[in-house]
Amino acid sequence: MNPLRYPESTIAAVATAPGRGGVGVIRVSGRALLPFAQAISGGKTPKPRYATYTDFHDAAGEPIDNGLMLYFPGPHSFTGEDVLELQGHGGPVVMQMLLARCVELGARLAEPGEFTKRAFLNDKLDLAQAESVADLIDASSATAARSALKSLKGAFSHDIHQLVDHLITLRMLTEATLDFPEEDVDFLEAADARGQLHRIRAELDAVLGHARQGAILREGMHVVLVGEPNVGKSSLMNALAGDEIAIVTDIAGTTRDTVREEILIDGVPVHVIDTAGLRETEDVVEKIGIERTWAAVGKADLALVLVDSRSGVTASVEALLERLPPALPRVTVYNKVDLSGEAAGQIEEENGPAVRLSARTMAGVPELRALLLKAIGWHGAEEGLYLARERHLDALRRARAHLDAAEAAYQQIELMAEELRMAQSALSEITGEFTPDDLLGVIFSRFCIGK
Template sequence: MGSTDLIAAIATPPGRGGIGVVRVSGKNLSSLAVRLIGHIPKPRHASLSRFLDEDGSVIDQGIALYFPAPHSYTGEDVLELQGHGGPAVMNLLLSRCLSAGARLAQPGEFTLRAFLNGKLDLAQAESVADVIDASTSEAARCAMRSLQGEFSTVIHSLVQALTDLRMLVEATLDFPEEETTVLKQANVCGRLEAMQSRLEDVLTSAKQGSLLREGVSVVLVGQPNVGKSSLMNQLAGEETAIVTEIPGTTRDAIREMVEIEGVPFYLTDTAGLRETDDPVEKIGIARARSVIEKADLALLLIDCRLGTVSDDRAIVDSLPAELPVIHVYNKIDLLDGIPQISDGEDGSLIYLSAKTGAGIDLLRRKLLEMAGWQPHSEAEGIFMARHRHMEALTEAGEYLRNATELARQETQLDLLAEELRAAQRRLSSITGEFSADDLLGQIFSRFCIGK
């Protein structure tokens, strides 16, 4: 991606709206601004302007905002044109920017330039996309914490502690006869153990943030007419799936996002798993199998009046061995039963009524527990984390454990120094201090155009 030429893009979602925004970024935007609106707007002030075509005709009238470098989102000159939000108007205005010397921005290129110009570190830049993509209010708040630099601050403090320790150890390499004395006086083992403890806390918080970002994929399985669709509707709080007394009503997978304490659970109601000659139902069952293969958790619904029968056991045997399963005994209202939860040989057992809602709260709490969620007050201490962050934190922890063992042995300080260096490098990769170009391309290519 180029970093010196002018780039432009529509920064608002496609479709019709009251306001649409075209954003331009680059060096020396003054001449382009004059060609587009006839003047250079006063920095950081809203200016009512006419947006001009090449022949001087008016494309639209709206607000122009000018942010001279370095006081802008990208760190370059930025011009934002806020006009009427119709697709035709926005496309005309974007085309005018391109004819005036800009090129179409690639996905994530505005934020990439903010990163390259030191306005954001890599973890903050990724949080921009996480704020946009947040599916729950808790996830949005968590992403904003990371965007404001709270995650990066913690990582920087760990990196600084490692840097200080590396300086001590590497300086000691020049005086091998004093190695043991220096290690003890500097309490290297104690400092390493404190770092490991802090890193574990950060990893725990990151795992919670990862849950908020990724959510949990839950698939509802069971024989036909055991109440999967009713349970789906009860958890979703609305009639998303058709419910009838006819077995095999659900022919295709129905997906719905449910928020439980801020954690997004992606529920998929599948066709009842059974042998059938119905060609349409066969397709639905095949799709159900495909969904099951990708799920994080399964809810196996069982008619409590019948208990677990051979067909239910056959369904369990057909599930992936590593897939956690909650056994949900439904229709307790037909037996005047009471909601309850217990743990059996096959896992967690929950007795409820999808029709009346009795026991649904027990199921919600169990879903959170199995997802690994630990309640926090307004996501306090939780950082929005991605898979690469988790890998970096985990690997850094392994390097620290190796370093602690070497420090206890009080020998091979060269290997100790290398473990510390590797841990520092992995942590620094989170904020982008050590990042390969291909990693940057992969990260920013997933952004929307205009951001």
């Protein structure tokens, strides 16, 4: 552990979720915790990595609770320091009493993500693996959980390290030619430097493809439902969610505010936002709802434009389409085919894909679900998929741009060597070899307490 980056202190936190439960766990991490364990257990010396049944004592020697104590001496622990886990009864009062006793014994309350941050700083996890701890906890589907576990076990990091190793080899070759300028290009040609560069780019493209899919699985997409009043936006939201989320009536203007719901389509989270019907109105409350509708449109990844299939795209719908941001992808949904008599299913129009469906009978809804996944670029839970974050994608894109620049500077060895160095630096940000401390603070502050 680098003492300049991290203070030597003992930290403690409740590691289980807030509220009542059968079991509650307090986690402690620091240096030389054996005396700490003896003090809280009334003099017992726990055997490393074995469960010790004991009472947990206050300063006067009176029992606070009883349960299991587990002691993991560093460096063979999650954080790389001594770690103590106190497993007692999961009542909030008894957990706070036990935590207060830990503070009396010299611990301080842990910050969000501080245990995992110490694991990173003590080289127990790299940064990508550390982030996957939070992703595993926050996973919204079984597919996301499996992918997060792959990242935690090092699949993503392995691919990044492999890319970095290949870049280092090419950098060594390239920078060696700087000592022999009269032979530089011929030397590179003989060593197939250009071929190595092409292979590294192909490997990076494959990693970037997996990362893009992983980012979709982690972040999902935000879909906003827009249209005139009483075209069935709330009914469609209920159909997609499989539950009565939004109020549905025949009265135009029933939805006066945005209603948000997360649904899963093939394990991918889709954040659906039902909005107020867009029309001219003097109703103050409805006007506020319409303002919020346009705010939601501005933040969406995709707009589902609902149209009554009986009337089709009217002049007012055309006006609505013109007001949508030009860069916002949209899908036209012709609802109420059960009333118009049209066949449900996907169709292609001049302005893009469209679907005919009935939110009431569910006809055509599966086709819309498939179209949503296609719109976001989801290819399915392919082998080797790992979760990725936007900062990972940004680093991979920058590394790819530097490799392209290195290719363009092939005849200028100094420039090529510098672009390769910058590509390596961008990739190393992912695993944390070169990561500013302020970025680490942002990353770990988003973890839950006790992790």
